[in-house]
Amino acid sequence: MMPNRLIVDRLVKHFHRKQPYPQNIQLTSLQKIRHRLRRKKEVIKAVDNVSFQVAMGEIYGILGANGSGKSTLIRLISTLLLPDSGQISFFGYDVVNDSFKFRQMINRVSVEASFFKRLSSEENLIHSARLYGLSARDAREKAEKILVRLGFDSTRMDEMMEDLSRGMQQKIAIARALLTSPILLLLDEPTTGLDPKSKRDVQRFISEIREDHDVVVLLTTHDMVEAETLCDHISIIDNGKFIATGTPKELIAQISTQGDKVTLEDVFIELTGKDLTEDVE
Amino acid sequence: MFDIRREAEVSYAFIERNFNLLKRYLNWEILFFTYSIVNALTIGLIMVGRGSAQDVLYLVIGALIWGFLSIMMREVSDAITWERWEGTIEYTFMAPIYRITHLVGSCFFAILYGLLRTGIVLAVMPLFFREHIDLSQANWLTMAVTVLVASLSFIGIGLMAAIFPLLSPEKGQAANGILESVILLISGVYYEIEVLPEWLQLFSRISPATYTLRSIRAAMLENSSIADQAHNLILLLIIGIITIPLGFWIFHLGEQYAKRAGRLKRSG
Numbered sequence: 283m284m285p286n287r288l289i290v291d292r293l294v295k296h297f298h299r300k301q302p303y304p305q306n307i308q309l310t311s312l313q314k315i316r317h318r319l320r321r322k323k324e325v326i327k328a329v330d331n332v333s334f335q336v337a338m339g340e341i342y343g344i345l346g347a348n349g350s351g352k353s354t355l356i357r358l359i360s361t362l363l364l365p366d367s368g369q370i371s372f373f374g375y376d377v378v379n380d381s382f383k384f385r386q387m388i389n390r391v392s393v394e395a396s397f398f399k400r401l402s403s404e405e406n407l408i409h410s411a412r413l414y415g416l417s418a419r420d421a422r423e424k425a426e427k428i429l430v431r432l433g434f435d436s437t438r439m440d441e442m443m444e445d446l447s448r449g450m451q452q453k454i455a456i457a458r459a460l461l462t463s464p465i466l467l468l469l470d471e472p473t474t475g476l477d478p479k480s481k482r483d484v485q486r487f488i489s490e491i492r493e494d495h496d497v498v499v500l501l502t503t504h505d506m507v508e509a510e511t512l513c514d515h516i517s518i519i520d521n522g523k524f525i526a527t528g529t530p531k532e533l534i535a536q537i538s539t540q541g542d543k544v545t546l547e548d549v550f551i552e553l554t555g556k557d558l559t560e561d562v563e
Numbered sequence: 564m565f566d567i568r569r570e571a572e573v574s575y576a577f578i579e580r581n582f583n584l585l586k587r588y589l590n591w592e593i594l595f596f597t598y599s600i601v602n603a604l605t606i607g608l609i610m611v612g613r614g615s616a617q618d619v620l621y622l623v624i625g626a627l628i629w630g631f632l633s634i635m636m637r638e639v640s641d642a643i644t645w646e647r648w649e650g651t652i653e654y655t656f657m658a659p660i661y662r663i664t665h666l667v668g669s670c671f672f673a674i675l676y677g678l679l680r681t682g683i684v685l686a687v688m689p690l691f692f693r694e695h696i697d698l699s700q701a702n703w704l705t706m707a708v709t710v711l712v713a714s715l716s717f718i719g720i721g722l723m724a725a726i727f728p729l730l731s732p733e734k735g736q737a738a739n740g741i742l743e744s745v746i747l748l749i750s751g752v753y754y755e756i757e758v759l760p761e762w763l764q765l766f767s768r769i770s771p772a773t774y775t776l777r778s779i780r781a782a783m784l785e786n787s788s789i790a791d792q793a794h795n796l797i798l799l800l801i802i803g804i805i806t807i808p809l810g811f812w813i814f815h816l817g818e819q820y821a822k823r824a825g826r827l828k829r830s831g
Binding site for chain 1 (some may be wrong): 569572573575576579580583584587649650651653654655657658659660661687707819822823824825827
């Protein structure tokens with residue numbers, strides 16, 4: 283029987299970047315040219331031997347600072363990056379070898395809404411839905427239902443994306459992902475930069491998705507309260523490595539001593555030495 | 564399983580989206596149309612009073628056909644550039660669609676858009692060149708067949724050119740500009756290729772624009788039939804048969820590289 287879970291096994295993704303100019307030394311134009319010609323490539327370990335599994339109906343959170351490897355991990359699962367080594371499989375389908383089948387099961391919401399800004403939200407949604415085999419009529423009906431649940435005024439669906447607020451755009455992005463009924467939903471910082479009301483609407487909706495649908499949700503976030511409230515399991519990622527994994531309670535218990543009131547943020551700071559509040563984009 | 568109806572609907576999604584974008588950027592389209600009309604006019608007017616009606620038509624054909632072919636080449640790669648700028652490329656590449664379906668949709672849009680734009684420019688031409696152009700010898704059927712066959716090879720070139728913006732939108736546009744200008748130089752758009760240095764004429768012989776222009780000029784100036792132009796049409800067909808699969812293969816390699824190096828992110 284096929285395992286009905288997302289399995290990420292010893293996943294590795296490195297990038298090669300040319301060394302930047304030294305920050306602390308003022309270089310002349312000639313020196314810059316010389317440096318440009320001679321500079322070597324450095325290896326960035328974006329995802330470094332990461333393994334985890336997520337069962338159906340579970341929300342799995344990944345906490346990390348900017349540049350820790352969260353988005354690279356999501357892109358690898360989204361088939362947008364090829365892993366250097368390791369495996370990702372879902373329902374027995376491999377992300378590289380069965381990428382077409384894999385893509386039929388997933389969708390994603392990223393931190394940037396990413397739409398054609400001069401097209402209306404309706405036009406953007408219908409275009410996306412058509413790529414997944416939905417008709418324009420079905421897409422419109424389904425989108426309206428999702429958007430109403432997200433607290434979006436569906437009469438504004440004919441307005442251009444650039445005229446909508448960031449919160450509204452993000453709700454459209456969530457509708458785009460859910461229109462296609464994914465069973466693996468990748469949420470890459472879906473609430474970053476949203477106003478409190480939109481943030482609450484989105485978080486409530488994520489909880490409802492889990493209750494209403496048989497779905498695996500992978501959520502990356504900066505928001506500790508969001509992670510604690512929504513996620514069944516959490517991994518903390520730092521420099522591409524998972525440095526801690528467990529339920530929110532288990533993570534808190536790792537550093538809690540008797541009588542102390544410890545938060546998930548304390549756990550994060552303790553384990554990574556970084557403060558996420560300085561890091562929010 | 565490959566479901567042809569579903570794939571046709573997905574291809575249509577790209578055509579529909581591009582026409583929607585065209586409507587939303589109408590001011591830019593008006594600018595492009597104006598430029599195309601003025602460009603064809605100014606090139607044709609060079610010969611008015613200096614040469615025969617045939618000479619004027621020779622230049623006007625060059626301007627119109629080059630306008631059409633360059634649109635075809637550019638639109639396929641512009642579709643990728645646009646998606647890189649808007650950040651939607653990740654969503655398109657994440658969708659369960661075959662790349663061939665995606666690119667066929669972009670190619671069909673390029674053909675329709677190229678025909679629309681060139682058709683409008685063509686309709687305006689008689690207003691300015693009524694007495695200076697002689698279309699009595701025109702064989703419209705040969706011209707239409709040539710345009711159709713030539714579209715294949717230019718789609719192939721467009722597919723190859725589309726990898727440049729896939730890897731880098733800004734540098735990609737510059738690279739495509741260079742490619743386009745080289746084809747303009749070597750293909751005898753406004754002159755016979757024999758005036759070029761001999762070493763450059765070698766490249767003219769592999770450019771599909773060379774045979775397209777030869778065939779269309781013969782059709783419009785000398786009433787040449789399809790049978791008369793069979794040689795040029797077969798060469799165009801062969802170039803198309805080679806460049807289209809080659810274009811898809813090169814695009815596939817570019818996509819694999821972009822996925823290895825992490826180049827599909829939003830840019831701009």
